[in-house]
Amino acid sequence: MRVEVVNTGNELLSGRVLNHHLAFLGRELFALGLRIARQVTVPDGEGLSEVLREAWIRCELLVVTGGLGPTSDDVTRRAAAEAIGVELEFRPELEAEVCRTYESQGLRGTEWAARAQAWVLRGAKLLPNPFGTAWGMIVEKEGKSIVLLPGPPRELQPMWRDHVVPWLKEKLGVRSLFEHRFRTFGLGESRIEDRIGSLLRKFRSVEIGYYEHLGEVELRVVSSDFREWEEAIEVIRERLGDWIFSEDGESLEEVVIHAARSLGKKLAVAESCTGGLLAHRLTNVPGSSLVFTFGWVTYGAVAKVQELGVPQEVLERWGEVSGPTAEAMAYGALERSGADVAVGITGVAGPGASPGGPPAGTAWIGLAWPGQKRSFACFHEVGDRPSFKFLLTQEALDLVRRKLLGLPDKG
Amino acid sequence: MRVEVVNTGNELLSGRVLNHHLAFLGRELFALGLRIARQVTVPDGEGLSEVLREAWIRCELLVVTGGLGPTSDDVTRRAAAEAIGVELEFRPELEAEVCRTYESQGLRGTEWAARAQAWVLRGAKLLPNPFGTAWGMIVEKEGKSIVLLPGPPRELQPMWRDHVVPWLKEKLGVRSLFEHRFRTFGLGESRIEDRIGSLLRKFRSVEIGYYEHLGEVELRVVSSDFREWEEAIEVIRERLGDWIFSEDGESLEEVVIHAARSLGKKLAVAESCTGGLLAHRLTNVPGSSLVFTFGWVTYGAVAKVQELGVPQEVLERWGEVSGPTAEAMAYGALERSGADVAVGITGVAGPGASPGGPPAGTAWIGLAWPGQKRSFACFHEVGDRPSFKFLLTQEALDLVRRKLLGLPDKG
Structure with a gap:
């Protein structure tokens, strides 16, 4: 499945913030056995529709971040609708819900903002957002899918994990995709590969992701075959022994x-x-x-x-x-x-x-x-x-x- | 001038590393009065030529990072040559120089690696690299320019500052583009804007970049008009007073x-x-x-x-x-x-x-x-x-x- 990512936001292009979304999505997609084939960053509002249209032609899964809020330069909804050729529809019940969210989160929301949030792509699966008012959306059309996610990381990440991942697993038929994570200290990436690389080659379904941080190498072991996955983990555990300091993500x-x-x-x-x-x-x-x-x-x-x-x-x-x-x-x-x-x-x-x-x-x-x-x-x-x-x-x-x-x- | 950036590297798309190049270039270009209109990340080697060709059509300045080293997936040189329609040429004197660099830096370089580095785009201005063996390159053609930079930040950043910035300033006729940087503690971005926003509006040539970090707001004041720039700085200094903790970049x-x-x-x-x-x-x-x-x-x-x-x-x-x-x-x-x-x-x-x-x-x-x-x-x-x-x-x-x-x- 060819995956592309489009990030919107002037702050990414002016150097105000680093693109953490891309790194997050890259890792998450790896854990599902997917790779990002291309990623594009565009400013708020400008040229987004064209970028989305081009990407939609090339790929099967298009993930878009940012530009879903109610402010004037949040135009992702409209651009996405144009790009994939579906209508925007106004859902009055959503307007009421946004108002309730504003109240329950103690936010001052304007009527106008609530109205803006109630426009969604026709046929979209709406993704709840417990940390903000902008719904995420998934639209499937002609064997392709577009996923729209809000810009703030604390909204995007739980939405991805709680709603996009289960949907994607079902879609990929990888309800049984297994992931295991090792964190190691004391061996560089190449020495780790020397120790385990040739032994793991026989597990055809297993992919190993190496993430080298300062003073640490992290390994992610991903497979859709439970047996091979378990065996690969056993091999790594045995070969790396107490160079491994955690298997549950702990620092x-x-x-x-x-x-x-x-x-x-x-x-x-x-x-x-x-x-x-x-x-x-x-x-x-x-x-x-x-x-x-x-x-x-x-x-x-x-x-x-x-x-x-x-x-x-x-x-x-x-x-x-x-x-x-x-x-x-x-x-x-x-x-x-x-x-x-x-x-x-x-x-x-x-x-x-x-x-x-x-x-x-x-x-x-x-x-x-x-x-x-x-x-x-x-x-x-x-x-x-x-x-x-x-x-x-x-x-x-x-x-x-x-x-x-x-x-x-x-x- | 429309600017686009293309970053190459699997490590950016798999989430192994954050795209620091984009943030660096975004800030540096802002200081020259330029904005990045679009940024694309592509895997090593795949589809790069097509991405470069498309970007070359749209923009006037195309900055490409990564893929200049001698290893097999470093194909930026070839892709760039194809995309902009110039030849690669072999320069024997460069091969000799790479060998000397290997020696002086105590690196083990193979003959093959040295040969690979001696292929450059015809007519390219070569940018010396004191921290590695891959030259950067600038090629100008039909009113457009492409800049090729090596991937490692410690090679890219000095090369950008020492060679690309002077070239770009001359090109833009902005030998006189002025930049000043304030770092402040204790006021949020919106309170700073309240204090200085309306007073600065009269300086038409002055742009203010706000960078909000944890417990700090940084301001960059950029203008091509020395007078206005000086006056704007004076206004900011007076209005923000000792909320400013440094003007020379110090933490x-x-x-x-x-x-x-x-x-x-x-x-x-x-x-x-x-x-x-x-x-x-x-x-x-x-x-x-x-x-x-x-x-x-x-x-x-x-x-x-x-x-x-x-x-x-x-x-x-x-x-x-x-x-x-x-x-x-x-x-x-x-x-x-x-x-x-x-x-x-x-x-x-x-x-x-x-x-x-x-x-x-x-x-x-x-x-x-x-x-x-x-x-x-x-x-x-x-x-x-x-x-x-x-x-x-x-x-x-x-x-x-x-x-x-x-x-x-x-x-």
Whole structure:
């Protein structure tokens, strides 16, 4: 099935916002075994009808985002009607419903706006919108389908998942399309492919989507054949083992917080070069306050000594960026907080490095738990500071995950 | 001048990456007084030639990204040649240059790859690429122009700025197109428009681009008329005053770090609900270690008492989320660090709130400096935790900026 996407909105073309819709739809369609063959962005109102007409000729499924609201430049309805050759019809009962929605959501809607929303494409299947007043629409004609979706992501995404996906699955006859998601840390995409690529080749129905993010590779396993899908998942699980940190979509910080919670363990962190990012990531997880209450940003030697009790002689002998310092930071955090596992991170984010010290990109992560401590050396090519910091927090979280779950450390 | 953009790349259509190129080009073209009339994304290699041919008919400037490298699916060169009707020619001297580049950048390039890169569109102006081996190209034909740019952002962006912009300015006769950028905190887009909209209407040549980010509104002022541009800037400066935090593109954390550095002041932070994000943002600024060395994440009452010396009776009488607690946190951070200005932040990020306590979304920011302390109440509708945290750090940074620069607090 040839799929095309048309996004409307001046804000996409002026660089005000990134086209998140395209990325969202790309992933969602992949999970249904579909690919986007072409995507077009057009300004509000201009030339939309022509673009839709051209796309309608080429494709079998046309997804259009934006321009369904009641304001003057929201012309998607009209353009779509023209492009596919159906009429717009006025549905008085919809006008009344929009008025009720305005009331129940406490919005000030004008009569005029409610009237505008009541015009729909003849024969359209209307998609309810619990987060706004613009219905989505699906029109099927001559073996082709057009899907109209509202522009705001918080309206578009639930509408897509709750209404378009079930309709599309039925249409495709893929009620039994299966998807599984792995998130991994520690192996690059090519090393993952080396490990699993040849083994998966025999599963003809299985498609693997690789999504490489900073410090993570995500795999999506999609198939319409349950047996092959299950076997492929088993192969991946076996070959990637504990490089996989989640199979339910959880981020590394969520995995760590949830593991600590269920084990009744407390965490503490002492950060130098990551400057608070590790604490920030942990505290992004709802419920983190139950397991993480103490963090330090000791962005200099004095702070390390005074707040964490890092011995002066460790700093002098080994330097601020060293295994012993990272361990002493972790140990200090452990002692002061009474936590069960503590992390210390120290490194050179750059751009510059101290004369005689380790080069920018060097870092050490220390781990302490009652009666023990260890440290791990890391090196990352320094691009920008935030990326360097993120990669280190990713490593630190993975070390904590391994510690909590009793997994071996990875080299 | 009608401008269209064609982006190539499977990764854009599968949702692996967001189309940052479009946002970049949208902003850059706006600064030259141009708008993108249409943008198309196509997969690597498929149907590209047809898309380019259609776009070439419609527009006067066609910008194409991606597909210039030597790998097999990089077919942009050939598709562009076909679409605009010029020949590809082999330039032996370029082959030699690519080999030299491979060597100097320490890349392993194959002979075959070097050969592929030496094919260029006849008559093309070649754009040097200091960050890769694929030249960019500009071809002008019959009053139209096509610009081919490499896909990696770190290659595309400098090439655009260093080579395409000067060429385009000359072409447009806008050697004198002026741009100025304001970044503001504390007023929404509509309140800014209320303040300046009617006053700017008389400057017919001036265009204002509004970019609303989380906790910030950015304004870009563009004109080809130097006089009007200068006057418009003056009007904006006068009407928005110290809501403007930078005019040179600096972020709020950069403004704060640079102000502290130039004043020789040290900063410290004590964070509860922002959980390290404020420290993270400060330490994203190169050179921050000279002014910021002490931070605490005290994500619970015990940590606040033990690490910051917040008096138990303050917590009991006023509660953890209160002005006195925020002030005591700031004061504790000030005392322990010896800083000149310290911040304390405490609030309820939600989703839940303590029974009997303030509702989710409530927060207090305390500010302390030698001999004094103050606190400020904030409330933000809690969407997601990271956004709530970001808005609070934005408020805290603005308070520190105002303190350092001797500006009045804003209500």
